Amino acid sequence: xxxxxxxxxxxxxxxxxxxxxxxxxxxxxxxxxxxxxxxxxxxxxxxxxxxxxxxxxxxxxxxxxxxxxxxxxxxxxxxxxxxxxxxxxxxxxxxxxxxxxxxxxxxxxxxxxxxxxxxxxxxxxxxxxxxxxxxxxxxxxxxxxxxxxxxxxxxxxxxxxxxxxxxxxxxxxxxxxxxxxxxxxxxxxxxxxxxxxxxxxxxxxxxxxxxxxxxxxxxxxxxxxxxxxxxxxxxxxxxxxxxxxxxxxxxxxxxxxxxxxxxxx
Numbered sequence: 005x006x007x008x009x010x011x012x013x014x015x016x017x018x019x020x021x022x023x024x025x026x027x028x029x030x031x032x033x034x035x036x037x038x039x040x041x042x043x044x045x046x047x048x049x050x051x052x053x054x055x056x057x058x059x060x061x062x063x064x065x066x067x068x069x070x071x072x073x074x075x076x077x078x079x080x081x082x083x084x085x086x087x088x089x090x091x092x093x094x095x096x097x098x099x100x101x102x103x104x105x106x107x108x109x110x111x112x113x114x115x116x117x118x119x120x121x122x123x124x125x126x127x128x129x130x131x132x133x134x135x136x137x138x139x140x141x142x143x144x145x146x147x148x149x150x151x152x153x154x155x156x157x158x159x160x161x162x163x164x165x166x167x168x169x170x171x172x173x174x175x176x177x178x179x180x181x182x183x184x185x186x187x188x189x190x191x192x193x194x195x196x197x198x199x200x201x202x203x204x205x206x207x208x209x210x211x212x213x214x215x216x217x218x219x220x221x222x223x224x225x226x227x228x229x230x231x232x233x234x235x236x237x238x239x240x241x242x243x244x245x246x247x248x249x250x251x252x253x254x255x256x257x258x259x260x261x262x263x264x265x266x267x268x269x
Contacts, residue, residue: 007047008134010034013055017062017130018109021088033058050134062130074129075105076239076247080231081124087115098124102236113137113223114145114199122147122220123228125239125247135251136224139176142197143250146222147204148183151190155213157182163207170206178207193221224250 014025014034026044028034034041035056036048048055055062079102081087086097104110111133113125127133136143160180162168167175176198184191190213194204205215221228224247231237239247245255 007049008138009044010036010041010046010048010055011044013048013050013134014057014062015088018089018111019057019062020090024090028057035059050131073108074127074132074244074248075108075110076125076127076129076132076244077102077110077236078226078228078231078239079124079126079236080228080233081116081121082233083119083121085234086118087112087124098126101234102126115201116220117202117205120218120220121233122218123223123226123231124220125223125226127244129244129248129253132248132251132253135253136247137199139198141251143224144195144197144222145199145220146193146195148219148221149192149194149204149208149215150217151192151208151213152216153188153213155188155190155208156211160207160211163211168207168210170200170203170210172200175200175203175207 010029011022011025014020014028015022019025020028029044029046030042032040032042035054036046037054079098081098081101084096085101086095088097089099091097098112099110102110105128108128110126110128111130113127113133114137116122116124125133125136135141159168163175164178164180167177176196178197179195181193182190183193192208194207196203200206204218208215219228226239226243226247248255
């Protein structure tokens with residue numbers, strides 16, 4: 005059984021940011037399995053628990069029970085854009101850059117921080133979004149990092165083999181390679197299978213460097229190829245089927261997928 009914090013579940017469902025989701029929980033408008041929950045630390049099983057917001061089933065907004073209806077997109081998130089549905093300060097979010105299919109909500113798959121660029125997957129399939137980011141499934145994310153400072157590559161190599169202790173726990177092993185080096189400037193490519201908050205930046209900082217620019221270039225087999233910053237493309241049916249297969253979720257048959265084509269706003 006895979007469990008996730010309630011506020012994270014709501015955020016992944018596209019209801020609101022995690023902070024706003026905590027406010028909704030505290031306000032007593034969220035029920036889990038028929039009971040009002042007011043503690044943000046409550047965990048839920050996205051595959052089994054019923055979550056209601058003001059009486060509305062959250063997972064009903066997604067297409068996980070209808071694989072042929074599930075939609076995915078690949079967005080090239082620019083620097084300075086929030087991975088959130090709304091922002092109280094009026095800053096631009098990833099939802100300002102994409103069109104949502106009529107009658108559905110897109111959930112982002114993991115989060116890219118404000119200063120990180122690159123590939124962000126979004127989908128109407130709630131369980132897919134959850135599983136793709138859970139360490140259990142070991143789905144690869146690839147990053148390119150421009151690093152400034154005297155990077156301790158021996159420490160980085162040890163961290164890649166065994167993980168490295170951060171304030172919120174130890175990372176898993178990862179792969180990396182040095183792409184370029186000039187003085188105190190190094191360009192790295194790193195491949196991780198978990199998504200701790202600001203993980204790449206903190207790994208680099210623990211090894212003496214500081215990330216000047218960070219771009220996610222790949223998530224699973226999906227890459228940024230052909231997608232300009234601020235633009236997006238819809239994932240093909242076979243790409244969605246492959247993603248579902250990576251995390252042991254059923255995919256639609258070709259005939260069902262054709263019937264499940266959705267209209268866009």
